[in-house]
Amino acid sequence: MDDLDQELLAALRHNARLPVSSLAAMTGASRATVTARIERMVENGTITAFTIKTGHETRSANVRAIIMIEVLGKMADRVADQLRGMPQVRALHSTNGRWDFIAELEDRDLVAFDETLRRIRLIEGINVTETNILLRSRKSSF
Known part of the structure; x- marks a missing residue:
């Protein structure tokens, strides 16, 4: 995992509903790169679920x-x-x-x-x- 992966994980931990376009803008990476990175982290088990927290x-x-x-x-x-x-x-x-x-x-x-x-x-x-x-x-x- 490199810095971009870490940055994506941190953003998704804070808000798992962030759209790819927002993640791309936050990280300076392209939407295609962000999508590919998230898909790779799901496939290799780094990300196991997207969920919500309730108050x-x-x-x-x-x-x-x-x-x-x-x-x-x-x-x-x-x-x-x-x-x-x-x-x-x-x-x-x-x-x-x-x-x-x-x-x-x-x-x-x-x-x-x-x-x-x-x-x-x-x-x-x-x-x-x-x-x-x-x-x-x-x-x-x-």
């Missing part, structure tokens, strides 16, 4: 949290498969250090959230969890 007022989920998870022995793949199958798990990250996984959760209310936590803690292979409810987002990188 918090349009979300149906009222409770968001992160849960740090410690896994027993060699159970990480099995635990990850179980977590990925839960619609409340919006993102799942493997990490180093004390925790094996950090999951981002969303649920409609505290009662449903409590049930989600109970189900996660019952997954075979999970040893220890620590959960933090997210109160307010001050910056989002996505």
